[in-house]
Amino acid sequence: MTGPRMTDRYARASAAARDTLPIPLTLPELEQYLARAADLLRGSIDQADFKAYIFPLMFFKRISDVYTEEYQRALAESDGDHEYASFAENHRFGIPIGSLWEDVRARTENIGQALVTAFRAIEKVNPDVLYGIFGSAAWTNKDKLPDAKLRDLIEHFSTRTLSNAAVPPDVFGQAYEYLIKRFADQSNKKAGEYYTPRSVVRLLVDILDPQEGETVYDPACGTGGMLIEVIEHVKRQGGRPQTLLGKIYGQEKVLATSGLAKMNLLLHGVDDFDIAHDDTLRAPAFFTGPRLTQFDCVIANPPFSLKNWGEVAWSTDQWGRNRLGGVPPKGYADWAWVQHMITSAAPGTGRVAVVLPQGALFRQGAEGRIREFILKTDLVEAVIGLAPNLFYGTGLAACVLILRRRKADDRQGKVLFVNGGTLFKRGRNQNSLEPEHLDTLLRTVQTFADAPGLAAVATLDDIKNNTFNLNIPLYVAPVDDGEHRTLEQALTDLEVAHAASRETRAALEVELAKWGLSPSVVTA
Template identity: 35%
Template sequence: MTDQNENIQGKINNILWQACDTFRGKIDSSIYKDYILVMLFVKYLSDTYKEKLDEYKDRYKGDEERVKRAMSRERFVLDEISTFDYLYSQRNNSEIGMIINKALEHLENENTGKLRGVFRNIDFNSEAILGKSKERNAMLKTLLEDFNKLDLRPSVVGHDDIIGNSYQYMIERFASDAGKKGGEFFTPSMVSELLARLVKPQENDRIYDPTCGSGSLLIRVVNQVPNRKVAVYGQERNGQTHSLALMNMYLHGIDDAKILWGDTLSNPLHLEDGKLMKFQVIVANPPFSLDKWAMGFSGDKADDDKPFKMEASLDPYRRFEWGVPPSSKGDYAFVQHMLYSLAENGRMAVILPHGVLFRGGSEAKIRQQIIEHNLLDAVIGLPQGLFFGTGIPTCVMVFKKNRTRREVLFIDASGEEHYEKGKNQNQLRESDIRKIVETYDAFKVEEKYSYVASIEEIKDNEYNLNIPRYVDTFEEEEIVNMDEVQENITRIKRQIADVEEKMARYLRQLGI
């Protein structure tokens, strides 16, 4: 990125972050982020539309019919009341919240193929969220005035994905601000980069994230392919986050991503001929140890007197035949869904809590099946404190279909030398990612860092995958010289005695 583009990027980011002051202290950031990001999207569409309209008017010398025909072929179609300029002109209107809602509805209707349902989960006229009319109108007026400072025309911002970068910047800031809730919609950028490099997407691959959040992880994977000629699929349970993901894709030039809204476990939506669709690349950062993950399967079986118990037979896609995960920990429910969705020769990388490596019960049985079917390729221990709102230890499990080797690589990248400490959150550096990926690609053993275990060795460990069983990071303590210690103690005692004798002499002189 050039210096000029960096300046533009910084200016946009600063204005966006300042716009958040309109809501700070009044609404939780996990909620007001939707208003900021939707307005950024609308301003981007509007400014792009305006510049194109001026260009065609000039080219066709004011021929309205030709201009209209040309504009209808653009990525997005806007009518006058959908433009940011129109909303800004109405900023003092007592019905401004309703006016914005209608503008968003028009945008959806004019672009049903792309924007259907994108704005359905956001209400600019909500009294419950934005307060009573006077307060709400004041906030929306200020929001429009803040965004009016931005000029997002392509001729101004250039073509270096600046708007997409600003969107990502805001999502990351919101995730940091939202603490634990932030982890629900954002995977830290360098962790996403690690997963993207581990799965090595190729041209024409189908890429899938079953818990895609705001889509940032998917975008990182797409960017690994130079011409971005891949098919992108995702599913997200949270409605607002699903909308963020769609806008994120469009702002990064990924117009054909199929991001669907629904519970991936109880209602997987990416199907072919009634069966789970298959993907060459799968990445995910599912919610850690999700409680009540199976409640979507209860249906008519819900009984007030008898608690619902998930059974493998309740899943029409037969994903849980290796074992039904505990009702309070959905980690292996997501893993099994992904394994059943993995194409032949497919690659898959998932971020999970360390407990999946060693917990017993049904999870141990599932682990055994995964190992015996030779699907696990690597286990990578990550540093603590990488994720928003949680300090629990995490790992990346890498899976492959049709593996020929019968070994698993273990990497312990959790040591202090493998990350940069931050005030609120630790960071993976480029050098840390490169070391992990190079070690994985070479499948090499490095003392106190990585180890290649045979399937037989893992069986001998009763399918326990806890990393310290395989990678010894123990540092021997220096041998203590007891004679030297005794000599130090004797010297200290003499010093104390000298001090006590001086103190007693001073006290005698003072007559005490």
């Protein structure tokens, strides 16, 4: 039996669909449309917080338009049976009565509260996938977002239909990535908490080379960029990305950011994944009995040199992560992430790619002991130095550590060092890796051979003779070709040296603090 509420609900959505026909949107058109929505927030919301408002609205509009599209299709199939058209099996997501986009659009006051009510109702009926996806932005704060401002935003989004017919998932996914980068560019420093430049992401994924049927895990997944790139990598290799469905896992400490990761995957057309919200180091979400779940590929760009990360509990860690060399220091969680990722890598197939600050390669004390242990167990395959100022929020030169649970026979007892510090394009505010730089780095790792000025293969005895210090210049000497350096080369060398000095000073300050001394004694 079809009740009046069900019929009215469809009639409103159907009328809206007729008013805004699903004209296909090109990627540039969609990017422009989304960018315009963000522009409407200027003056009301801090730029760093744009994503907390624009993404939920965009996702709400998308799933509402898709629901209406699905409803119309089911209605046509059933000769106008509204009850049949409302069946859950006809819809990707359930949307309760009164919670469609057009229901909120019809409101003229207290629009923020109407949005919150709709968001929570949708999350409640889709708990397995959409829990917490809309975040907890201050929609009801009328000082920031008066009804007039929200009406403008909603009317802007209402000008186009975002159904699957108008915007296929791959196009929508690309536009979502564009908007994430746009917000990252605008907020810069804060962006480092949730966004890794896509060129760096591609490098890590291409090195790990995930295959059909393999499991992939990012313990610091941010907005899910690494996991999306895994899917794109499988596509580029001619594989079927659907074979990864149900085999993609991530964990993110910030609830709103974990919601963005879920949106990212869903808008790319991926339905079956598991993104957990919690502190990975303190409360890892994926485990089987007394052991952490183990994956084929473990990949991450965790927060650099995280402080107060839970080192006290690490000494009695129930998952045994501290067995890999001990407990990292309170002021630097970098090797705790490495320990967690190794423990989460499957025996035999498990491989790890992790971004670290270069200071983690040479700092001594507890970190030096962990480094020595992991090197002696022959897990480290490659150390790749990157150029300075590639990442949001820091000018430091980072590095990539590649580890394997079982290295190829011809690589056992050896580590490849790559000096990629000069491979970048200088930008006004931030440097970038270009395709030719990525090709050079990837080819160098795959070749695993000496290359003057670029790469060197060291034995574990070589590294032992350097007290297990992984600082790249100890192994890769610059080429002396007798030519004078260009200004560009000199600036690059200066940036690298400056970044290294900051790392060294930060490490010294931590050591001084242990003795109750002020950093001023360094310059006294």
